[in-house]
Amino acid sequence: MNSFFRYFLIVILIGSFLSCAKRGRPTGGPKDEDKPLFVVANPPYESLNFTAKKIKITFNEYVRLKNVNKQLVVSPPLKYPPLISPQGTASKEISIQILDTLQPNTTYTFDFGNSVEDNNEGNKLERFKYVFSTGTYIDSLTTRGSIKDAFFKKPEEDIKLLLYRIDSSFTDSIIYKQKPNYVTSTLDSTIYNFSNLQEGKYLLIGLKDKSSDYIFAPKEDKIGFYNDTVVLPRDSILNTPISLFKEILPYDFKKAKEVRKGKLLFSYQGDAKDMELELLSKVPDNFKSISRFEKGRDTLNYWHSLIDADSLNFLVRNKDIVDTVTVRLRKKKLDSLSFSSAARSILELKDTFYIDANNPIISLDTSKVSLVDKDTVNVPYQSFISNTENKLGFIFKKGYKQRYTLSILPKAIRDIYNLENDSLNYIFGTKDLEDYGAINLRVNNPNSKNLIVELTYEDGSLIYRKFTNSSTTLQFPLLIPKSHLIRVIIDKNNNGKWDTGDFLKRIQPEEIIYYDQVLKVRSNFTYDQSISIN
Numbered sequence: 001m002n003s004f005f006r007y008f009l010i011v012i013l014i015g016s017f018l019s020c021a022k023r024g025r026p027t028g029g030p031k032d033e034d035k036p037l038f039v040v041a042n043p044p045y046e047s048l049n050f051t052a053k054k055i056k057i058t059f060n061e062y063v064r065l066k067n068v069n070k071q072l073v074v075s076p077p078l079k080y081p082p083l084i085s086p087q088g089t090a091s092k093e094i095s096i097q098i099l100d101t102l103q104p105n106t107t108y109t110f111d112f113g114n115s116v117e118d119n120n121e122g123n124k125l126e127r128f129k130y131v132f133s134t135g136t137y138i139d140s141l142t143t144r145g146s147i148k149d150a151f152f153k154k155p156e157e158d159i160k161l162l163l164y165r166i167d168s169s170f171t172d173s174i175i176y177k178q179k180p181n182y183v184t185s186t187l188d189s190t191i192y193n194f195s196n197l198q199e200g201k202y203l204l205i206g207l208k209d210k211s212s213d214y215i216f217a218p219k220e221d222k223i224g225f226y227n228d229t230v231v232l233p234r235d236s237i238l239n240t241p242i243s244l245f246k247e248i249l250p251y252d253f254k255k256a257k258e259v260r261k262g263k264l265l266f267s268y269q270g271d272a273k274d275m276e277l278e279l280l281s282k283v284p285d286n287f288k289s290i291s292r293f294e295k296g297r298d299t300l301n302y303w304h305s306l307i308d309a310d311s312l313n314f315l316v317r318n319k320d321i322v323d324t325v326t327v328r329l330r331k332k333k334l335d336s337l338s339f340s341s342a343a344r345s346i347l348e349l350k351d352t353f354y355i356d357a358n359n360p361i362i363s364l365d366t367s368k369v370s371l372v373d374k375d376t377v378n379v380p381y382q383s384f385i386s387n388t389e390n391k392l393g394f395i396f397k398k399g400y401k402q403r404y405t406l407s408i409l410p411k412a413i414r415d416i417y418n419l420e421n422d423s424l425n426y427i428f429g430t431k432d433l434e435d436y437g438a439i440n441l442r443v444n445n446p447n448s449k450n451l452i453v454e455l456t457y458e459d460g461s462l463i464y465r466k467f468t469n470s471s472t473t474l475q476f477p478l479l480i481p482k483s484h485l486i487r488v489i490i491d492k493n494n495n496g497k498w499d500t501g502d503f504l505k506r507i508q509p510e511e512i513i514y515y516d517q518v519l520k521v522r523s524n525f526t527y528d529q530s531i532s533i534n
Contacts, residue, residue: 033121033123034118034123035117035118035123035124035125035126036059036060036061036063036116036117036118036123036125037059037060037061037125038057038058038059038125038128039058039059039060040057040058041055041056041057041058041130042055042056043055043132045130045131045132046131046132046133046138047132047133048132048133048135048136048137048138049133049134049135049136050102050108050132050133050134051134052098053097053098054095054096054097054098055095055096055097055098055130056093056094056095056096057093057094057095057096057130058092058093059092059093059094059116059125060092061092061118061119062090062091062092062118062119062120063090063091063092063094063116063117063118063119063125064088064089064090064091064117064118064119065084065086065087065094065112065115065116066114066115066117066122067115068084068087068112068115069081069084069087070115070158070212071112071113071114071115071185071187072084072110072111072112072113072115073109073111073113073160073183073184073185074108074109074110074111074183075108075109075111075182075183075184075194075196076103076106076108076179076180076181076182076183077179077180077183077214078098078099078100079100079179080099080100081099082096082097082098082099082100082110083095083096083097083099084096084097085097090119094116096110096130102134103134104134104135105133105134105135105136106133106134106135107131107132107133107135107138107139107196107198108131108132108133108134108196109129109130109131109195109196110129110130110131111127111128111129111184111185112125112127112128112129112130113127113185113187114126114127114187116128129195131196138196139196139197139198140195140196141196141197141198141199141232141233141236142193142194142195142196142197142236143193143194143197143204143230143232143235143236143237143238144191144192144193144194144236144237144238145191145192145226145237145238145239145240145241145242146190146191146192146241146242147159147161147186147190147192147206147224147241147242147243147244148190148241148242148243148244149222149243149244149245150224150243150244150245150500150501150509150512151245151498151500151509151512152460153485153487153514155190156208156222156244157186157187157188158185158186158187158188159185159186159192159206159207159208159244160183160184160185160206160207160208160209160214161183161184161185161186161192161194161204161205161206161207161242162175162180162182162183162204162205162206162207162214163180163181163182163183163194163197163202163203163204163230164178164180164181164202164203164205165181165198165200165201165202166200166201166202166203166229167200167201170203172503172504174203175203175205175215175216175223175503176215176216177215178215179213179214179215180214181202182194182197182202183214190241192206197232198232199232199233200231200232201229201230201231201232202229202230202231202232203225203226203229203230204225204226204230204238204242205223205224205225205226205242205503206223206224206225206242206244207221207222207223207224208221208222208223208244209221216503218247218249219249219269222244222245222246223244223245223246223247223501223503224242224243224244224245224501225242225503225506225508226238226240226242227240227506227508243501243508243509243511245500245501245509246500247500247501247502247503248270248271248500248502249269249270249271250269250270250271251268251269251270251271251272251275251318251319251321252268252269252270253266253268253316253318253321253323253325254267254268254269254298255267256314256316256325256327257327258327258328258329258330258331259331260331260333260334260335261306261329261331261332261333261334261335262303262304262305262306262334262335262416262417263301263302263303263304263335264301264302264303264304264312264327265299265300265301265302266299266300266301266302266316266325267298267299267300268298268299268300268318269298270298272293272298272300272318274317274318274319275300275316275317275318276316276317276318277291277300277302277314277315277316277317278314278315278316278317279312279313279314280313280314280315280324281309281311281312281313283307283309284307286305287304287305287307288304288305288362288416289302289303289304289305289416290302290303290360290416291303292360292388292389292390295389303359303360303416304416305416305417305418306334306417307329309329310328310329311326311327311328311329312326312327312329313325313326313327314326314327334417335358335359336419337357337358337359337413337415337417337419337420337421338357338358339355339356339357339358339413339421339424340355340356341353341354341355341356341426342354342356343426343428344428345427345428345429346428346429346430346431347398347404347428347429347430348430348431348478348480349398349400349430349431349433349436349478350477350478352393352394352395353393353394353396353406353426353428354391354392354393354394355391355392355394355424355426356389356390356391357390357391357392357413357415358390359390359415359416359417359419360390360415360416361385361390361391361392361413361414361415362385362414362415362416363385363413363414364383364385364392364412364413365411365412365413366383366412368408368409368410368411368412369383369406369407369408369409369412370406370407371394371396371404371405371406371407372404372405372407373399373402373403373404374402374403374404379396379397379404380396380397381394381395381396382394382395382396383395392413394406398430399430400430400431400432400433401429401430401431401432402429402430403427403428403429404427404428404429404430405425405426405427406424406425406426406427406428407423407424407425408421408423408424408425409423410422410423434523434524435481435523435524436477436478436479436480436481436523436524437479437480437481437521437522437523437524437525437526437527438475438476438477438478438479438521438525438526438527439455439475439476439479439484439486439519439521439526439527439529440473440474440475440476440526440527440528440529441453441473441474441475441476441486441529441530441531442471442472442473442528442529442530442531443468443471443472443473443474443488443530443531443533444471444530444531444532444533445468445469445470445471445472445533446471446534447533447534448469448470449469449490449491449533450467450469450490450491450492450494451467451468451469451488451489451490451491451533452465452466452467452488452489452491452496452497452498453465453466453467453468453474453486453487453488453489454466454486454487454488454489455476455479455484455485455486456484456485456486456487457482457483457484457485458483458484458485458518460485463476463479463484464476467491467496479521480521481521481522481523482520482521483518483519483520483521484518484519484520484521485514485515485518485519486514486515486519486529486531487512487513487514487515488512488513488514488515488531488533489510489511489512490510490511490512490513490533491510492510492511493510498510498512513531513533515529515531
């Protein structure tokens with residue numbers, strides 16, 4: 001065969017090989033949606049008379065552990081958490097090393113939550129458990145129920161449910177000192193399930209456990225409790241949801257300090273609604289002071305006119321609790337007077353126009369203030385200085401699709417330090433009536449309960465609050481096109497606010513009923529809805 005034909009044959013063979021190779025190359029297949037399966041364990045699952053210190057669990061494919069340190073729940077809880085490996089790499093085996101001394105005649109459950117998933121697609125082996133007993137039998141009783149947040153519609157995630165055996169040594173204070181007899185968690189659900197329980201009577205609580213130690217810390221944790229004693233095996237299903245709430249801590253004064261020249265901060269813990277300051281130091285006759293609670297913080301701010309003194313002495317009272325405090329005055333920097341307004345360009349028709357100040361306002365000279373519309377026609381208004389916040393308010397009749405200019409000349413506003421403003425100008429407009437929606441809510445209240453009906457945005461921020469103790473129709477006008485929620489507080493003690501619970505006093509938080517749907521308000525549209533309170 002001459003060289004030409006040899007070359008031609010080689011080309012054909014190579015081309016044929018490449019073609020076959022191309023046709024045979026894998027192009028993938030159906031996505032693996034199968035969860036990994038437990039195959040065998042050593043010691044075996046549900047072993048009796050368990051004494052091992054190390055456990056090996058084998059699966060049918062390579063798995064990895066995701067957030068296992070957060071999701072693993074051992075019941076009864078151990079003093080020292082077990083060592084779980086491997087973490088961060090895939091393996092067909094999971095190893096558990098027990099560092100604690102196990103209780104005799106006890107069934108243990110290692111609940112991995114949803115942390116076991118296959119290495120390729122992340123398919124989860126949900127609520128995988130390894131169970132064994134240090135005694136001669138496996139406890140098999142169960143109980144289940146649900147939990148919710150007492151105030152917010154969206155439930156908390158990863159709530160711990162704790163069972164404490166009620167026997168001769170039981171006291172209510174056990175939740176502050178000792179770990180429970182059994183524990184489980186909700187992960188991302190509102191449902192809890194206990195398994196492998198012993199017969200007996202139990203206290204059941206729910207805990208948003210910040211430190212993950214199964215000990216109730218009122219300063220950090222939310223708590224909920226089941227009203228009745230859980231009796232097993234009778235109470236295998238608990239029909240009443242547990243409501244999770246944050247307790248109001250007992251009042252405790254913390255400290256006082258100077259944060260700026262002329263401004264002091266008094267910090268506290270707990271219920272301080274009756275907290276008062278009494279100045280003991282001798283001050284000039286023209287001395288002025290203003291104290292205001294800071295919203296969202298356990299702080300009472302105290303502003304005072306400038307004084308030539310090294311310190312100020314106070315009595316801090318809250319009902320029958322009295323503290324004597326000396327605050328050193330060392331700061332040299334004074335806050336200059338500044339202003340801002342939330343209504344930067346649009347003032348909603350239902351809102352009041354406010355100017356926020358960083359310092360308390362003492363006076364406003366209205367002769368130096370003008371409010372005009374887009375035709376430069378003067379608009380009558382009423383102004384006021386807020387008693388609870390550092391704010392100036394302006395009330396006036398707002399027109400539709402109007403433009404306004406609020407002008408404030410220099411030295412019209414004076415604060416507690418006798419500082420005055422420079423020129424201030426605010427230009428803002430209003431919308432047309434058709435830009436808003438409305439909700440008419442029919443409240444069916446046959447038992448004449450005291451109700452606080454609130455309309456909020458989805459994030460919980462309040463828009464309207466109305467009160468009724470009868471069946472009526474409540475109107476919520478001038479709503480921004482946005483998603484809204486309706487919640488109804490059953491104001492049992494008729495004090496005009498929602499009250500939280502107290503575990504030791506066995507007081508549940510006041511009930512809140514949310515309207516089932518999120519109301520997506522549209523422009524120029526009125527929703528007619530109803531809610532029944534039985």
